[in-house]
Amino acid sequence: MYTANPSRYSTMRYNRLGKSGLKLSALSLGLWHNFGDVDSIHNMKALITKAFDLGITHFDLANNYGPPPGSAEKNFGRILKEELSAYRDELIISTKAGYTMWEGPYGDFGSRKYLLSSLDQSLKRLGLDYVDIFYHHRPDPDTPIEESMLALDSAVRQGKALYVGLSNYNKAQTKAAYAILRELKTPFVIHQPSYSILNRWIEKDGLKDYAHDIGIGLIAFSPLAQGMLTSRYLTGIPEDSRAGRGVSPFLTRNQITQEQLAVIAKLNDIAAQRGQSLAQMALSWVLREGGVASVLIGASKVSQLEENIRCLDNTAFSAEELKAIDQAVAGK
Numbered sequence: 001m002y003t004a005n006p007s008r009y010s011t012m013r014y015n016r017l018g019k020s021g022l023k024l025s026a027l028s029l030g031l032w033h034n035f036g037d038v039d040s041i042h043n044m045k046a047l048i049t050k051a052f053d054l055g056i057t058h059f060d061l062a063n064n065y066g067p068p069p070g071s072a073e074k075n076f077g078r079i080l081k082e083e084l085s086a087y088r089d090e091l092i093i094s095t096k097a098g099y100t101m102w103e104g105p106y107g108d109f110g111s112r113k114y115l116l117s118s119l120d121q122s123l124k125r126l127g128l129d130y131v132d133i134f135y136h137h138r139p140d141p142d143t144p145i146e147e148s149m150l151a152l153d154s155a156v157r158q159g160k161a162l163y164v165g166l167s168n169y170n171k172a173q174t175k176a177a178y179a180i181l182r183e184l185k186t187p188f189v190i191h192q193p194s195y196s197i198l199n200r201w202i203e204k205d206g207l208k209d210y211a212h213d214i215g216i217g218l219i220a221f222s223p224l225a226q227g228m229l230t231s232r233y234l235t236g237i238p239e240d241s242r243a244g245r246g247v248s249p250f251l252t253r254n255q256i257t258q259e260q261l262a263v264i265a266k267l268n269d270i271a272a273q274r275g276q277s278l279a280q281m282a283l284s285w286v287l288r289e290g291g292v293a294s295v296l297i298g299a300s301k302v303s304q305l306e307e308n309i310r311c312l313d314n315t316a317f318s319a320e321e322l323k324a325i326d327q328a329v330a331g332k
């Protein structure tokens with residue numbers, strides 16, 4: 001049985017989610033990839049326990065993570081039981097529903113029927129009585145937003161989630177959802193959008209400022225652009241990488257273009273001048289100025305966690321560095 005590193009809380013930063021009472025570790029670990037039944041349970045255990053030893057308290061899941069869908073929750077549930085059961089109250093465990101999970105009209109999007117049955121299934125796979133955060137994974141254009149929000153509220157009232165969150169909602173959609181959740185006094189504390197040096201839609205859309213204005217926290221997913229903002233692809237496409245393994249339709253070999261590599265090489269030089277690896281700089285950039293509470297990373301190797309955590313050594317940027325990063329992204 002695993003025993004946690006006694007000094008795990010001494011080096012990590014814990015940021016409050018907006019105006020709520022809940023703090024998250026500045027780095028969170030996501031189980032979208034590398035935790036399915038196709039992956040090694042030995043490596044999964046090593047990743048989870050190393051993350052916890054480094055002070056990461058927040059683990060992010062969804063009903064459909066795997067493959068096959070559901071297997072990441074099942075494997076995490078096993079690791080919790082076998083290694084981390086003594087630490088449940090030191091962990092924030094999130095799950096979501098919103099993408100296709102089972103066949104027929106009730107296994108997708110945002111109906112009350114889908115969200116609440118999916119949460120029950122997730123709790124069974126995880127072996128838990130409750131999750132800390134339950135998210136609606138994406139907006140549903142066809143279900144009234146009141147119905148989806150009331151389902152999130154019910155999850156809390158039923159004791160199956162402590163807090164709720166939204167993911168992939170833009171500012172206008174978040175505003176509509178917030179009006180309902182505020183009236184219901186639902187503990188809506190977090191929003192999970194994508195955000196990185198290469199993907200800044202939350203700035204343009206106004207979501208980043210809006211989240212701050214209404215006092216909820218942001219957690220940025222894919223802050224490393226799925227590995228592009230690391231040394232992974234600087235000298236080719238390794239066979240064991242996400243793009244090389246062909247495991248994701250969202251990061252294929254074709255996306256690693258010469259133009260993209262030229263941008264990444266420039267960003268790598270700027271990182272080196274700051275005394276950071278590219279991965280560290282990419283995470284520091286998202287955490288700069290405190291506008292984002294936590295960066296939600298993925299990892300396939302323990303060494304990646306060890307490298308990434310050290311982004312916290314330098315999250316300040318000079319105006320010149322920020323400008324150089326913007327120019328590199330613009331291909332200048």
Ligand SMILES: NC(=O)c1ccc[n+]([C@@H]2O[C@H](COP(=O)([O-])OP(=O)(O)OC[C@H]3O[C@@H](n4cnc5c(N)ncnc54)[C@H](OP(=O)(O)O)[C@@H]3O)[C@@H](O)[C@H]2O)c1
Nearest residue numbers: 030031032221222223224225226227230241242297298300
């Ligand atoms: N809400 C949503 O719709 C949504 C969508 C996507 C993701 N998410 C959440 O966000 C989490 C993170 O997403 P992501 O995995 O795309 O995040 P990411 O942190 O941008 O990419 C993680 C990948 O980058 C590579 N990597 C990480 N650190 C590295 C390092 N130091 N050096 C070299 N390569 C490194 C690894 O890929 P290799 O396999 O190549 O080693 C790793 O799996 C997910 O697990 C999930 O919880 C949510």
